Structure formats: structure tokens, C-alpha cells
Amino acid sequence: MNILLIDSPRVSYIDTGEYRAGAARQGHTLEVTSHPSDEQLARADGIIAFHAVVVDAPLVARMRRCRVLVKATIGLDDVDVDALSAKGILCSNIGAVGAQEVAEHALALILMAQRKLLEFARHTREGGWSWRTHTGTLKACRDTVLGLVGYGATGQALAHRASMLGYQLCFHDPWIEQCPLGLAQRVTLEALLGQADVISLHLPLTAQSRHLLNDTRFAQVKHGATLVNTARGAIVDSAALLRALQSGTVSMALLDVVQEEPCVPKALIEHERVLMTPHAAFYSERSLAELKRNALQTMLALLRGEKVKTLINPDCMAKEAKRHA
Structure with a gap:
């Protein structure tokens, strides 16, 4: 399984070298970018999108095999949940982190x-x-x-x-x-x-x-x-x-x-x-680490077919399970 992490275009949430190119975690390959190409989006089974990454209908249309999108934020005001649901893509945020x-x-x-x-x-x-x-x-x-x-x-x-x-x-x-x-x-x-x-x-x-x-x-x-x-x-x-x-x-x-x-x-x-202050209220060393850890754990759980409390469109669970059975 391929997981694409789309870092914020404004300020990096992911440190240089934090995830090695092609690094495998729990059987999943991780890839990091702040400007995803069509190829990267097309081969991603799951996508983690950080702050200021706008997940709109045109971006969703470029997701060919994506099953899960996790927004590594509390808010979902820049996510087109309807577009994700229409493609059977599960959508989750990270709850009250920070x-x-x-x-x-x-x-x-x-x-x-x-x-x-x-x-x-x-x-x-x-x-x-x-x-x-x-x-x-x-x-x-x-x-x-x-x-x-x-x-x-x-x-x-x-x-x-x-x-x-x-x-x-x-x-x-x-x-x-x-x-x-x-x-x-x-x-x-x-x-x-x-x-x-x-x-x-x-x-x-x-x-x-x-x-x-x-x-x-x-x-x-x-x-x-x-x-x-x-x-x-x-x-x-x-x-x-x-x-x-x-x-x-x-x-x-x-x-x-x-x-x-x-x-x-x-x-x-x-x-x-x-x-x-520059949208910094959420930040501490602890909360930043928890944010990334929570996003990845949520992603892996949803890819395994497990239920998570932060799932936004649970009606897609059955559709997603049937599509990938």
C-alpha cells in the first residue's frame, strides 16, 4: 500500500529526512511532497493532507486508487467531503489534537x-x-x-x-x-x-x-x-x-x-x-509529534478496515469495503 503525505505549502510540518523516500512502515510505503504530481496522486492508496492543503473536487478527481484521506487538522473547511464520498473515499480528521x-x-x-x-x-x-x-x-x-x-x-x-x-x-x-x-x-x-x-x-x-x-x-x-x-x-x-x-x-x-x-x-x-501570531496556537513539540502520529495511525486503521471515532463519512465504510473486498 502506498501512502502519500502532502505537506503544507505554507510551512513544513514534516522535517527534512523524517520519512525517507520510499520508507516502509507496517507494510506501507510512505512518500512525502508538498506539490503532488498526477502520478503520485494516482498511485496513492491513502493520502494524508496537512494544513492549507486544499482538497477540492479537481484534486479528488486525480486520485485514481485512493481509499482513505486523512486531513491532519481539526477543521475540514478546505475539504470537499462530498467529492470524496462520491468516489467512495473515506475521510477523517485528527480530532482534538492540539x-x-x-x-x-x-x-x-x-x-x-x-x-x-x-x-x-x-x-x-x-x-x-x-x-x-x-x-x-x-x-x-x-x-x-x-x-x-x-x-x-x-x-x-x-x-x-x-x-x-x-x-x-x-x-x-x-x-x-x-x-x-x-x-x-x-x-x-x-x-x-x-x-x-x-x-x-x-x-x-x-x-x-x-x-x-x-x-x-x-x-x-x-x-x-x-x-x-x-x-x-x-x-x-x-x-x-x-x-x-x-x-x-x-x-x-x-x-x-x-x-x-x-x-x-x-x-x-x-x-x-x-x-x-502566525497560526501557531496549536503548536508545541508534543502536539506536532502527536498530530503526525495520530494522522498516520488513523490512516493505517482505516486501510485495515477498522473503525475510528474521527471518521467523517461513515456511510462510505460499506461501499469502500465492498469495492476493495
Whole structure:
């Protein structure tokens, strides 16, 4: 069996020499590329696609014998699952790998902004020494309402950490009726936007969540709130965010993702109240290793005909088994 690993065209997830050309693992041959040829796609029995690899209908059409595609990400917004299903190709993601790291990254951003660390560092670097030199208010964690939009693995991981610091927590998630950890109050999205001092996004990008935060939603936001996005960039309308920053509705935007990445609008990069990181929230040495290990294990399990919890199109199981019996 041939497994093709398509590395990200933006930044390498696979280290040079990590998988030797033609290396065999558990009876399967591994091949790595970031720009797959027609021949590589045609001979692959299974494909692992990393971040920013768009699995669209034209790419799927080039897969001649592929039985399984594993997207080595949590989100599947750049995968045409219908096209894969139409060809009887099983599709899976890697579940909640990196969720703890994303929660820690989000909390680090929140604390850095809340404690005015960048302002204080700039002030002292310029020779000052006054704790009164900062803009806006400086609230204690226990006086701060943290609103979590999306309350899956990442949102819950952040809630657990933030609760230990005393944050007042609320969440909105249409798929969760009761708080699994008992840490946060479930509210409507409108209520969350209106009461949260910090709004942190932890939901997948879907047709329903695309531009969830637009001009209409920003008009409902508590004036001076901080926005944190470590989920998917297109959940936030960048133009609307810039207008919300200009009006003061949003006091600061802490962004690990933006809809235009990696070609981020200059107005966002240079805005004095925007802090950006390069889609790095998931990353630690542990999570990167786990991501690759999980993707390969999921691939091998599906090729063996085993069931996995992260399978997206289980109806293809029977079709795939019959086709390759």
C-alpha cells in the first residue's frame, strides 16, 4: 500500500529526512511532497493532507486508487467531503489534537492584553517607570467576563484554565445544552457579546459560522471588549473588525488566524491595537509529534478496515469495503 503525505505549502510540518523516500512502515510505503504530481496522486492508496492543503473536487478527481484521506487538522473547511464520498473515499480528521495548546495560547494572549504587558514593556524600554502609564482600564481576572463562542474540546480546556484564575465564564454553543464542566453559564450569542469583556472564538468554520462576527454582530458587542481568535480566520469579517476597532467597540484584537492568511491586510498588521501570531496556537513539540502520529495511525486503521471515532463519512465504510473486498 502506498501512502502519500502532502505537506503544507505554507510551512513544513514534516522535517527534512523524517520519512525517507520510499520508507516502509507496517507494510506501507510512505512518500512525502508538498506539490503532488498526477502520478503520485494516482498511485496513492491513502493520502494524508496537512494544513492549507486544499482538497477540492479537481484534486479528488486525480486520485485514481485512493481509499482513505486523512486531513491532519481539526477543521475540514478546505475539504470537499462530498467529492470524496462520491468516489467512495473515506475521510477523517485528527480530532482534538492540539486543543490544550490552543487553549494555552488563547489564555496567554488574553493575559498579555489584560495585564498591559506590551504597553508596560514599551514604556520601560523607553526609560519610563510608572505603572499608571497604560491605556484603558486594567481589571483583575475575577472582575472580567470571558465569553467563549464554541464550547468543544478547546473551549472547555480554556474554561478550565481560566476558572482557576477567577474569570467569570459564559459560553455559547448551539450543540451543547449544559456546561459539561459546570464552569460556565450557557447564554445566547447576543447575551454573550453584550456582557463579555473578552470574547474568545473556539468553533469550526462552516457555512453558518463564516463571518459570524460582522458589522451586525459587532454592533452587539460590549463597548471596549477584547476579541481573541484562535479558531478560523473567516469566522471574523476583517473589514468589519477594522471598523469595530476604529469605533472603539473592540479595544484590542488578538488574532492567531485571519481570513486572508498568509497575505494579511496591511491595515491589520500595522494596527496599534492588533496583535497577531502566525497560526501557531496549536503548536508545541508534543502536539506536532502527536498530530503526525495520530494522522498516520488513523490512516493505517482505516486501510485495515477498522473503525475510528474521527471518521467523517461513515456511510462510505460499506461501499469502500465492498469495492476493495
